[in-house]
Amino acid sequence: MIEYLQKNAGEIITALGQHIYISVIAAVIAIAIAVPLAIVLIDHPKGGELVSQIAGVIQTIPSLAILGLLIPLVGIGTLPAIIALVLYAIMPIFQNSYSGLTNIDPILIEAADAFGVSKRFKLFRVQLPLALPMIISGIRIAVVLIIGTTTLAALIGGGGLGTYILVGIQTNDDHALVVGAVLSALLALLANAIIKILGRVSLKKIVIVIGTLLIMFGGYTITTKLLAQRTxxxxxxxxxxxxxxxxxxxxxxxxxxxxxxxxxxxxxxxxxxxxxxxxxxxxxxxxxxxxxxxxxxxxxQTSDKVSHNPQKSYQEAKRLLQKQFGLSYLKPMKYENNYALAVRSDDAKKYKLSTLSNLTKVSDQLTAAFDPDFYQQSDGYPGLKMTYGIEFLSVKTMEPALRYQALANRKIDVTDAYTTDPQLRQYNLTTLKDDHGFFPSYQGAPLMKTxxxxxxxxxxxxxxxxxxxxxxxxxxxxxxxxxxxxxxxxxxxxxxxxxxxxxxx
The missing domain is CATH 3.40.190.10 (Periplasmic binding protein-like II)
Incomplete structure (x- = not known):
């Protein structure tokens, strides 16, 4: 572990910086939206209830679904990640702020009114100071949530510590997984402690701290974009x-x-x-x-049967991509990374499995786990099921690296594989011959807009x-x-x- 940290220190620090950057920006924006909104709705209980319900509904939407919806609108990278995090963080901050501001002892509010103070004086000298503990509590909850969820930014090129978690899972590298998970947890604990300390200082100082952070991160963003424009x-x-x-x-x-x-x-x-x-x-x-x-x-979209000839398949794919989407498909590489179904070698001997047709006879006794893409694409399990009549005892989806471990550890009996996967060699697995010629040719090539x-x-x-x-x-x-x-x-x-x-x- 020490060797791993020494070798990757620079990249780990960069990922940590990205994680902090995304988390701070999302937290500050969420605070800037939720707290003023709670203030505006102090005397409008129906509006406050409506906002709480909307924020609650947003939190029920899976984060990956939100990221998927945002990509066509705002692209990839940090922006969609920040938007998604802000949406998730608004609810705890708003609910705590609204509850803190609307549950102040009425006698204190009446006393302020009796003195004839202005609304501004009452807000900043009476209501906000009294509600501050509740507001800070909501911010603490939101920040911890943000730091944990920021790991998903790596899925859309946003960087951060989630990159190490993904790499750890994909390559079965415990060192990378531990680095990503432990640093995320430590960052959440540190942020929680800092916010707890801020809860003891005055409201004016908190505003100054938030304003300073906005200026710092805004300057960093502008500088980065200016440098990027040079090339x-x-x-x-x-x-x-x-x-x-x-x-x-x-x-x-x-x-x-x-x-x-x-x-x-x-x-x-x-x-x-x-x-x-x-x-x-x-x-x-x-x-x-x-x-x-x-x-x-x-x-x-094509009504023609997919050719199993690599050259014909590539030429047809190239033509249709250009015609239907205006995309250019460059020349392919030599190797074919075809789909296959893999089983443990001892099970292949036990059930006399060498082809997919053999598998059909015993599939109802076996459990399977597939990559999400393979599970839903027509060139994967749905089409395979129709072609061979395979019916497994149970089928689930699982990330690529995890499904191989599950197969080796006898948690499942069958999984999908690519013919270039190193795990076939690592775990001594047997791939079954596609004797009906279902799987088309898979040659890789760069894809881009024309x-x-x-x-x-x-x-x-x-x-x-x-x-x-x-x-x-x-x-x-x-x-x-x-x-x-x-x-x-x-x-x-x-x-x-x-x-x-x-x-x-």
């Missing part, structure tokens, strides 16, 4: 897992090696296919690696260097280095490019 910045995102992260790091190295005025911003572990495709079409992501089989089965490709021909040229490169064995070995040996995807990707003379050392 062209493009955003490359990848799905969850080690392999997409390797690919997007290759894209980054190739582009920056040949285009010195271009800065590439990576968004690894971005989420599933639908998240990425929406982000690409809305212009919030410029490039991401996609596979032909997923394009044909889930992204484009307008972007026309404006950036040099970037297209750089990425096309990967065309017909990387064999299945090479990809599986790189995945093994990242997911099992816990080496950084950026390092593994860079080593491959240098070894094959695609970039200079």
């Amino acid at each position: 062209q910045t493009i955003t490359i995102a990848g799905k969850m897992g080690g392999e997409p992260e390797i690919l997007i790091n290759m894209y980054k190295d190739l582009i920056e090696a040949n285009n010195p005025n271009v800065n590439v911003e990576l968004k690894p572990n971005f989420g599933g296919t639908s998240f990425l495709f929406k982000a690409l079409n809305s212009g919030k992501v410029d490039i991401y690696p996609e596979f032909t089989g997923t394009v044909m089965q889930s992204l484009v 307008s972007f490709a026309k404006k950036n021909p040099q970037i297209v040229k750089s990425l096309n260097q990967l065309a017909d490169k990387i064999s299945t064995r090479e990809m599986q070995e790189m995945n093994y280095q990242v997911s099992v040996k816990h080496r950084k995807a950026a390092v593994v990707a860079n080593e491959y490019l240098i070894k094959h003379k695609l970039i200079e050392q």
Whole structure:
């Protein structure tokens, strides 16, 4: 653990800074909305009740659903994360502020009125000081909630400590998982203690502290944007897992090696296919690696049967993406990362399983867990079920890295796999032959808007260097280095490019 911290100290500090930045901005905005709103509604009980109900309804919506709805509107990164966090934090701050302001002893309010003081004097010298303990309590609850929920920002490229939690889960790296979880918990405890101390100081000093934070973080944001304008910045995102992260790091190295005025911003572990495709079409992501089989089965509309010939499948995917969405699909890599179903090798022997047709005969005795994409896409479990008539004893969804552990630990009996997954080798698993030819060909290639490709021909040229490169064995070995040996995807990707003379050392 000490070695891990020493090796990744700089990146951990950066992630911690991102986490604090997002959390503070969200907390300050939530306070700036909820407390004044509670003040305005002091004498309007119906309005106060309505706002409480609306805030309560928002909190019942899953955070991932809110993030998904925000991506087409405001893009990816910190902005949608901050908006979602503000929505979640408003309820505890508003409810406590409203309760504190409306439950003050009426005798004290009557006394203030009897003295003939102004509304402003009564608010700042009587009501707010008396309600302050309740307001501070609501802020403490909201800040702890914000810090915990900020970990989800990593799913949409917002950064923060959630990145280490995702990496830990995806690559089965306990060190990364502990770093992300423990630092998030410590940050929440520290914030709770600071707010507790602020509760003992005057209202004027609290306002000064909040104002100072707004100025600091506002200045940081403006400076960052001004610096970013000096070079062209493009955003490359990848799905969850080690392999997409390797690919997007290759894209980054190739582009920056040949285009010195271009800065590439990576968004690894971005989420599933639908998240990425929406982000690409809305212009919030410029490039991401996609596979032909997923394009044909889930992204484009076609009445034709999907070809199992890799070249035909790619050409058709390219044509339909251009026609239906105005997207350019660059030349594919050599390897095919096809879907398969995997079982433990001893179960393969026990049930005499070598093909998916064999599995059909005993599927009602087995439990399965699938990646969320595979579970819902037509090229995954729904289509497989119809083609082979497979009926499992139970089926659930599970994140990629976790489902392999569950299979190895006999918590489930069957899972989906990619033919380049290193866990097949790590856990001694058997993949079943697709004897009915259900799964289409899956060749990966960069996907981007055609307008972007026309404006950036040099970037297209750089990425096309990967065309017909990387064999299945090479990809599986790189995945093994990242997911099992816990080496950084950026390092593994860079080593491959240098070894094959695609970039200079």
